[in-house]
Structures are given as structure tokens and as C-alpha cells.
Amino acid sequence: DGGITQSPKYLFRKEGQNVTLSCEQNLNHDAMYWYRQDPGQGLRLIYYSQIVNDFQKGDIAEGYSVSREKKESFPLTVTSAQKNPTAFYLCASSIEGNEQFFGPGTRLTVL
Amino acid sequence: GEDVEQSLFLSVREGDSSVINCTYTDSSSTYLYWYKQEPGAGLQLLTYIFSNMDMKQDQRLTVLLNKKDKHLSLRIADTQTGDSAIYFCAETPSLSGNTGKLIFGQGTTLQVKP
Numbered sequence: 001d002g003g004i005t006q007s008p009k010y011l012f013r014k015e016g017q018n019v020t021l022s023c024e025q026n027l028n029h030d031a032m033y034w035y036r037q038d039p040g041q042g043l044r045l046i047y048y049s050q051i052v053n054d055f056q057k058g059d060i061a062e063g064y065s066v067s068r069e070k071k072e073s074f075p076l077t078v079t080s081a082q083k084n085p086t087a088f089y090l091c092a093s094s095i096e097g098n099e100q101f102f103g104p105g106t107r108l109t110v111l
Numbered sequence: 112g113e114d115v116e117q118s119l120f121l122s123v124r125e126g127d128s129s130v131i132n133c134t135y136t137d138s139s140s141t142y143l144y145w146y147k148q149e150p151g152a153g154l155q156l157l158t159y160i161f162s163n164m165d166m167k168q169d170q171r172l173t174v175l176l177n178k179k180d181k182h183l184s185l186r187i188a189d190t191q192t193g194d195s196a197i198y199f200c201a202e203t204p205s206l207s208g209n210t211g212k213l214i215f216g217q218g219t220t221l222q223v224k225p
Contacts (some may be wrong), residue, residue, distance in 0.1 A: 004153075006153075031210075031211045033212075038216075039216065040119065041217055041218075042215035042217045042218055043154075043199070043201060043213075043215040045212065045213075048211075048212065050211070058212075060165060062211060084115070085225050090153055090154065092154075094211045098211065099142070099156050099159055100156075100211065101156065102146075102153035102154040102155070103153050104149070104152055104153045105152065105153050107151075
């Protein structure tokens with residue numbers, strides 16, 4: 001089955017720690033995206049990547065970092081510089097310029 | 112800049128029609144999308160409409176696009192309790208080039224009462 005997987009489903013972080021969220025897709029999509037979702041708000045774009053070894057900042061990139069070493073994988077690191085990281089994080093992929101397909105999400109909670 | 116607005120909440124009775132509305136600001140948007148999100152899950156693409164169309168129907172779903180008023184709506188016929196979810200409107204802004212970036216509305220929570 002083709003799709004997008006995110007892990008873990010739930011993640012707890014202590015203040016001052018970096019954590020990495022995994023996103024993997026086997027759809028052979030070139031483009032991948034990371035969004036943050038807060039209650040009552042739409043999705044806000046953190047980072048996106050159109051091709052391996054290249055990525056661009058979205059609207060709220062501060063306190064986050066990404067890498068794109070393989071086409072299938074686009075991990076997101078939430079650094080200690082992100083002061084309010086508790087949120088639901090969604091990864092998506094697309095064939096360039098077309099509709100995005102989403103993973104099931106990771107809920108990050110800061111303790 | 113680009114903006115997408117939706118009302119936050121809609122409540123209907125099972126069997127009635129639901130109409131979820133969305134307004135957007137970028138008159139040059141190429142595609143407009145409707146996504147569904149069930150609790151604790153990712154977003155599922157429901158349907159989309161190309162900007163040169165004014166209507167698209169897919170089983171119980173009807174999308175209407177009024178480009179003059181920059182208004183998009185999603186009608187769900189014979190609404191079922193399984194349709195309870197958050198519905199997001201999204202557009203492909205013209206300035207995004209071919210990056211695939213989407214601008215999302217805040218989401219409309221649809222509550223279906225038995």
C-alpha cells in the first residue's frame with residue numbers, strides 16, 4: 001500500500017530538548033511539506049522541499065530544522081529555540097504542483 | 112497577501128444537506144481544494160475544483176465556485192453522522208509558482224446530530 005507514515009503518533013518533550021519527527025512516503029512524490037496545526041486554526045507551513053537535498057522555509061520556520069537526504073524521507077527537528085512547540089504536526093507530499101496527501105500526524109506535548 | 116476564511120462551526124441534522132462556505136482573496140488561484148479531518152487524524156482530500164470551472168459534483172458532494180465573489184462552497188447531501196469532522200478549504204496561490212504550496216482556511220467543524 002502506498003502512503004505517508006509519521007512516527008511517533010504521540011511525543012513528549014521536556015523543555016530544552018530537541019526532538020525529531022519522522023515522515024516517510026512511498027508514493028514517489030518529489031515534494032514534501034511540514035505543517036503545524038493549533039486548535040481552532042488552519043495549517044501553517046513550517047518547511048517544504050521540492051527535491052532531494054533542497055528545502056525552503058515556510059511561514060513559521062523559526063525554531064525548526066529539516067533535512068531531505070532521501071526522496072522518501074523528510075524529518076522535522078523541533079529545537080529548543082521553538083518556545084511554544086506543543087501542537088499537532090502534519091507531513092504531506094505531492095507530485096509537483098498537484099494535490100497534497102497527508103500523513104496521520106504526530107501530537108507533540110511539552111512537559 | 113493571500114487569505115482564506117471559513118466559518119468555524121456548522122450543526123445539521125442527519126439526513127439534511129450541509130453547506131460549508133469559504134472565501135479567498137487570490138483571484139488568480141489555480142486550484143481550490145476541500146479536505147476532511149477526523150479527530151486526531153491527518154487530512155483527507157475530498158475533492159478539488161479547477162479555477163476555470165464553476166461546479167463539480169462527486170456523489171454526495173457538490174462544489175460551487177463563484178470567481179467573481181471569490182467564494183467556494185461544499186454541499187454535502189444527505190449528511191450522515193460519519194460526516195462529522197473538520198472541513199478545510201485550501202487554495203493554490205498564484206505566487207506559489209509550481210511549489211505546490213497551499214493556503215488553508217481555519218477549518219469548519221461540522222456537527223451532525225442524529
